[in-house]
Amino acid sequence: MKKTWLLGFGFFSISIGWSLYNGFVPFFLENYLASTALIGFLMTIDNYIALFLQPYIGQRSDRTNTTYGRRMPYLLVGIPLAALFFALxxxxxxxxxxxxxxxxxxxxxxxxxSPTIALMPDITPEYQRTKANGIINFMGGVGAILAFSVGSYLFSVNESTPFLAVSVIFLVALWVLYKNIIERRDALFYSVTTAPKLSYKSELNRPTIILLAAIFFWFIAIQGMEALFTLYGVSELGLTKTASAFSLAFFSLSFVLSAIPSGLLGAKYGKKRMIIIGIMGLIFVFLLLTTVQTVLFLRILLFAGGVFWACININAYPYIVSTGSEHSYGTRTGLYYLVSSLSAIISPPILGVFIDLFGFGILFYAAAGSMVVALVCMLKVKKSDKHIGFER
Incomplete structure (x- = not known):
């Protein structure tokens, strides 16, 4: 668990970087561009890159062998470069x-x-991965909170200060990981990979495909809901922009608070069971949100929704890596980010079309419908599969 907390510091740096980037870079773009749509497109560059580069990097790291390990070389190259360009x-x-x-x-x-996230299953026994993922996501959530709180203050003082601070955090995180995680010593299955190059065809077994489909549909619901909720709050509920955005914070806050407990429950009762509970809970919450009349009830439901989302999200990544061998963790990490990035790209426009046709009242019905499809997919993941037969 000590090394998991240290690895969580790496995820903390990634999360605080992305949160600061998403929160303040649009202000820079706004100085040059009048089109919100174009600004939105430029802010999704990471998702387009993830579609093509992350699966490749993840698979490549599975087959890398250096004196620094399999994953660490990518951190040693990528983090300093990210720190440099983030500061610029x-x-x-x-x-x-x-x-x-x-x-x-x-x-x-x-x-x-992808290599940073793949380090988690590399150094963590299978039965502890949901706990580890809970810790990592808790650290990521803390990073996001700091980005929007402390980062906002620093941005008001000087626009460059938070970016420089995060660049320093990147480098400190790299130093912590490099000094404390030695793959040849800490990885459970570290070995020189001499097998032929892994093929996605062989990795995409039936449980993996169905699970990726479930991941796609629940991210469609969540990404679309988060992207359009503030507009929904203003147009459908009559909230101010500030009140609408603040209400959504209850969803994020409860996710952070529930991250570690969800991992512990996943380890005790099974990842698949917790994911299904989370999906069913979110379907119920989304349907109730269509009946909201007061801000208090809205925020209570969003808080509950964050708890159920933690049940899903914390257990999903350990579940997807459990459907393959220890030599494919990087590949499966890349596939996980490919699917989540694809949903992030297409979800807001798809739900936006529904809203254009039927009004904002359709938002949570559409989100619930996508969750129902995810539930059907999860129920089709057979627990008798050889890689996940121990799942309860």
Whole structure:
């Protein structure tokens, strides 16, 4: 668990970086662009990169063998580059240089994101992975909270200060991981990979495909809901923009608070069982949200929704890596991010079309419908599969 907390510091740096990036880079773009749609497109560059680069990097790290290990070389290259370009973003002097710094930062983050996450199953026994994932996501949530609280204050003082601070955090996180996690000593199954290159065809067994489909549909619901909720609160519930955004914070806060307990419950009662409980709970919450009349009830439901989302999200990644061998953790990490990134790209436009056709009242019905499809997929993941037969 000590090494899990240390690895969580790596995820903390990733999360605080992305949160600060998503929160404040749009203000820089707004100085040059009048189109919100174009700003939104530029802010999703990371998802497009993840579609193509993250699966490749993840698979590549499975087959890497150096004196530093399999994953660490990608951290040693990617993190310093990300820190450099992240620090340069507020010092842009034109739209072109801003986009160049953004693109280089996103490419650098893609180099080490999958290998960093793949370190968790590398050094953690299977029965402890949900606990570890809970700790890692808790650290990530703390990073996001700090980005929006302390980061907002620093941004008000000087626009470059939070970016420079996060760049330092990147480098400190790299030093902590490099000094404390030695793959050849700490990895459970570390060995030189001499087998032929892993193929996605062989990795995409039936349980994996069905589970990836479930992941896709529950991210469709969550990504779309989070992207459009503030508009829903203003248009459908009559809230102010501030009250609507603050209400959504209850969802994020409860997720952070529930991250570690969800991991503990997943270890005790089984990952699949907790995921199914989370999906069913969110379906119920989404349907209840269509009946909301008061802000208090809205925030209570969103808080409950964050708890159920933690049951799903904390147990999902350990579950997807359990459907393959120990030599494919990086590959499966890349596939996980590919599916979640694809849903992040297409979910807001799809739900936006439904809203254009039927009004904002359709938002949570559509989210619940997507969760129902995810539930059907999860129920089809057979527990008798050889890799996940121990699941309860």
């Amino acid at each position: 973003i507020p010092f842009h002097n034109s739209l072109l240089t801003l986009i160049i710094f953004m693109l280089c930062m996103n490419l650098s983050m893609a180099i080490f994101r």
